[in-house]
Amino acid sequence: MTILLLAGITAFARQASEERLQVVSPEIHNDNRVTFRLWAPQATCVQLTGDCLPARQVQTSYGLEEQAGVVDMVKNAEGVWEYTTPRPLEPELYSYYFLIDGARITDPRNVHTIRDVAVVASVFIIGGGRADLYRVNDVPHGTVSRLWYDSPALGMRRRLTVYTPAGYEEGGGRYPVFYLLHGTGGDEEAWITLGRATQIMDNLIAQGKAEPMIVVMTNGNTVVEAAPGESSAGFIIPTSDQPGMRDGSFEMSFPDVVNFIDTHYRTLADKRHRALAGLSMGGLHTKNISREYPDLFDYAGIFSPGIPPSPKVDSPIYEQVEEKLAIQFEKRPACYWIAIGKTDKRYRENKDYCQMLDEKGYPYTYMETEGGHTWRNWRIHLSAFAPLLFK
Amino acid sequence: MTILLLAGITAFARQASEERLQVVSPEIHNDNRVTFRLWAPQATCVQLTGDCLPARQVQTSYGLEEQAGVVDMVKNAEGVWEYTTPRPLEPELYSYYFLIDGARITDPRNVHTIRDVAVVASVFIIGGGRADLYRVNDVPHGTVSRLWYDSPALGMRRRLTVYTPAGYEEGGGRYPVFYLLHGTGGDEEAWITLGRATQIMDNLIAQGKAEPMIVVMTNGNTVVEAAPGESSAGFIIPTSDQPGMRDGSFEMSFPDVVNFIDTHYRTLADKRHRALAGLSMGGLHTKNISREYPDLFDYAGIFSPGIPPSPKVDSPIYEQVEEKLAIQFEKRPACYWIAIGKTDKRYRENKDYCQMLDEKGYPYTYMETEGGHTWRNWRIHLSAFAPLLFK
Numbered sequence: 001m002t003i004l005l006l007a008g009i010t011a012f013a014r015q016a017s018e019e020r021l022q023v024v025s026p027e028i029h030n031d032n033r034v035t036f037r038l039w040a041p042q043a044t045c046v047q048l049t050g051d052c053l054p055a056r057q058v059q060t061s062y063g064l065e066e067q068a069g070v071v072d073m074v075k076n077a078e079g080v081w082e083y084t085t086p087r088p089l090e091p092e093l094y095s096y097y098f099l100i101d102g103a104r105i106t107d108p109r110n111v112h113t114i115r116d117v118a119v120v121a122s123v124f125i126i127g128g129g130r131a132d133l134y135r136v137n138d139v140p141h142g143t144v145s146r147l148w149y150d151s152p153a154l155g156m157r158r159r160l161t162v163y164t165p166a167g168y169e170e171g172g173g174r175y176p177v178f179y180l181l182h183g184t185g186g187d188e189e190a191w192i193t194l195g196r197a198t199q200i201m202d203n204l205i206a207q208g209k210a211e212p213m214i215v216v217m218t219n220g221n222t223v224v225e226a227a228p229g230e231s232s233a234g235f236i237i238p239t240s241d242q243p244g245m246r247d248g249s250f251e252m253s254f255p256d257v258v259n260f261i262d263t264h265y266r267t268l269a270d271k272r273h274r275a276l277a278g279l280s281m282g283g284l285h286t287k288n289i290s291r292e293y294p295d296l297f298d299y300a301g302i303f304s305p306g307i308p309p310s311p312k313v314d315s316p317i318y319e320q321v322e323e324k325l326a327i328q329f330e331k332r333p334a335c336y337w338i339a340i341g342k343t344d345k346r347y348r349e350n351k352d353y354c355q356m357l358d359e360k361g362y363p364y365t366y367m368e369t370e371g372g373h374t375w376r377n378w379r380i381h382l383s384a385f386a387p388l389l390f391k
Numbered sequence: 392m393t394i395l396l397l398a399g400i401t402a403f404a405r406q407a408s409e410e411r412l413q414v415v416s417p418e419i420h421n422d423n424r425v426t427f428r429l430w431a432p433q434a435t436c437v438q439l440t441g442d443c444l445p446a447r448q449v450q451t452s453y454g455l456e457e458q459a460g461v462v463d464m465v466k467n468a469e470g471v472w473e474y475t476t477p478r479p480l481e482p483e484l485y486s487y488y489f490l491i492d493g494a495r496i497t498d499p500r501n502v503h504t505i506r507d508v509a510v511v512a513s514v515f516i517i518g519g520g521r522a523d524l525y526r527v528n529d530v531p532h533g534t535v536s537r538l539w540y541d542s543p544a545l546g547m548r549r550r551l552t553v554y555t556p557a558g559y560e561e562g563g564g565r566y567p568v569f570y571l572l573h574g575t576g577g578d579e580e581a582w583i584t585l586g587r588a589t590q591i592m593d594n595l596i597a598q599g600k601a602e603p604m605i606v607v608m609t610n611g612n613t614v615v616e617a618a619p620g621e622s623s624a625g626f627i628i629p630t631s632d633q634p635g636m637r638d639g640s641f642e643m644s645f646p647d648v649v650n651f652i653d654t655h656y657r658t659l660a661d662k663r664h665r666a667l668a669g670l671s672m673g674g675l676h677t678k679n680i681s682r683e684y685p686d687l688f689d690y691a692g693i694f695s696p697g698i699p700p701s702p703k704v705d706s707p708i709y710e711q712v713e714e715k716l717a718i719q720f721e722k723r724p725a726c727y728w729i730a731i732g733k734t735d736k737r738y739r740e741n742k743d744y745c746q747m748l749d750e751k752g753y754p755y756t757y758m759e760t761e762g763g764h765t766w767r768n769w770r771i772h773l774s775a776f777a778p779l780l781f782k
Binding site for chain 2: 024038039040041042043044045100101102103104105106108109110111112113115118119120123124125127135136137138140141143144145146147148157159166169226228229230231232234235237238264
């Protein structure tokens with residue numbers, strides 16, 4: 001009892017001390033340098049890592065790989081470890097972690113976190129430039145709904161995220177629809193959280209750069225109903241190893257999504273008013289769906305596309321691919337758009353795909369951005385692609 | 392360059408090691424004992440704290456206070472610290488942290504976290520009993536929307552969370568509306584995350600225990616538009632010190648919310664089909680709003696009510712309180728419902744309030760639960776109150 005009580009008093013003294021210090025982290029200075037802080041008086045080593053630091057080339061067993069930088073933080077007399085970036089950060093949404101005696105943790109003082117598949121990171125935004133599209137600004141805001149649709153093809157109820165633009169609820173008009181797909185291991189939350197899709201669409205529409213449109217974000221893994229924690233499987237830990245994303249079943253069942261949206265929202269329900277885009281595995285899904293159903297979508301956006309499964313899966317999606325692609329382009333899509341980062345791990349395969357399109361004479365628009373296979377690029381790709389739609 | 396490269400290799404070896412270990416945390420055993428694990432080979436002390444441990448009485452400068460228990464974790468040969476609860480845990484939604492060399496962190500292996508005002512905790516659910524209401528079960532699911540309403544009284548666009556029950560989108564019928572308010576420092580996310588309102592309503596409705604209803608969750612702090620990170624103020628760090636929750640402005644402006652919902656949803660737009668409830672400060676808001684506007688709500692649910700600000704603020708809400716309360720009860724509300732935990736810090740003030748109602752002869756229903764001023768109780772209160780509505 002005495003021991004418990006003492007432990008309690010110690011713990012209370014500790015907490016009171018932490019509260020008294022009022023540690024602020026991250027602190028974004030007026031010149032956009034950023035200070036990170038962690039109260040950890042007993043730790044022997046605290047480091048910072050994240051995409052707010054210069055990347056480094058690391059020799060691994062797979063070859064030379066680009067990894068997030070790591071810097072040491074310095075402890076002050078009150079037990080607060082600190083690091084300030086030597087230079088202002090460019091406008092961007094950044095993510096970071098602390099390494100406290102080697103263990104990777106989020107910043108306990110920053111309530112803003114984003115899950116990327118199986119890892120949660122602390123995040124902050126440096127405004128200005130393109131990053132102003134990622135911020136909540138004082139503009140009319142659309143509505144974001146999480147709802148469930150019935151997929152007869154998959155025999156499941158599944159979860160969707162739907163953005164309706166500001167004014168949708170007020171008016172009686174009909175709207176075009178943009179279907180937006182995530183990558184391997186992601187889910188129907190990915191574009192809203194890491195992708196900042198709500199903010200990008202609100203801002204582009206408010207600036208008159210994009211048409212008001214409905215945006216539908218699906219879950220591309222057909223072995224689950226919903227994102228981790230949102231299905232009856234409970235608070236599961238997500239993995240990137242999800243067979244239901246690569247077997248063609250998602251692509252084959254996609255008309256169920258379109259039918260649901262066309263019967264539950266005031267849509268312009270024709271090909272001319274439907275767009276489809278996706279990142280990585282979602283880029284592959286976009287190729288496959290737009291090719292399989294050439295009368296559904298007039299716009300296809302392929303961001304850092306993933307490559308088809310090998311060996312080929314047994315799905316109609318991978319049968320008569322060349323013939324279906326020929327039909328798709330015979331029908332002259334309004335826009336077939338491909339974007340990739342210059343150091344993306346799929347750069348070469350994507351170049352091969354573009355070369356094949358060139359050889360066939362299939363027209364497409366190509367955008368190359370800096371950097372690799374990252375959300376930084378997919379936010380840029382979305383910001384560039386959405387303004388092209390439904391014009 | 393050499394140093395950087397070495398650091399890179401070390402970091403990689405570390406990460407590879409952590410990946411190889413495949414640390415699972417929390418691990419819920421078949422008998423509902425739970426094992427927590429943290430890979431931190433260089434830490435000298437790792438502890439677990441949270442409401443999954445027995446609470447302890449701690450002597451503080453404010454007197455004897457109930458605080459979450461703290462236990463030491465034990466390191467194995469591979470650098471993984473571990474603790475297993477000696478007994479099975481009762482069905483509940485639990486939250487916890489690790490203390491790594493004194494610094495409080497979330498569990499890096501558990502992507503499921505919930506923010507409570509300014510602190511993010513790791514969470515898990517032990518199913519069974521009442522906690523089955525908090526789980527996503529294989530039942531029809533309602534839709535949860537985040538949208539913005541215009542408040543002429545406050546001169547702001549403000550964010551709302553709205554739950555519409557399964558079937559709302561399919562049918563053409565009209566629904567009753569339940570307005571559900573958060574406590575001090577909370578926001579329009581609180582009932583959805585910590586309160587598990589979506590799951591509780593989905594499950595109660597699926598079991599036939601609650602009527603299908605729309606649930607509207609507001610932001611009760613009129614100096615902000617929205618939850619942290621969701622307004623143009625950016626990724627701010629929330630605080631409990633929010634003057635806009637206690638000045639009567641939220642209560643006075645509440646008809647703006649009701650008007651918005653009645654014009655944007657298929658509601659049964661009369662007193663008989665409107666309920667209002669809230670926790671802590673939201674319990675005070677519920678008293679105030681239902682008294683100020685006695686023709687709006689037929690049901691008032693007051694969970695662990697907060698006490699009026701002192702000195703009295705200059706708001707019509709705090710003028711002629713007795714007279715307004717008399718009018719409210721003259722109109723015979725269908726249900727005036729008060730619930731509180733036996734060790735709630737507001738227990739005595741609430742008893743005084745009930746005694747006043749008794750003396751006046753104003754009828755109400757009273758529920759007492761175990762424990763204190765916690766979300767555990769507010770989930771129980773919601774689960775008990777919602778089935779009483781609109782019958």
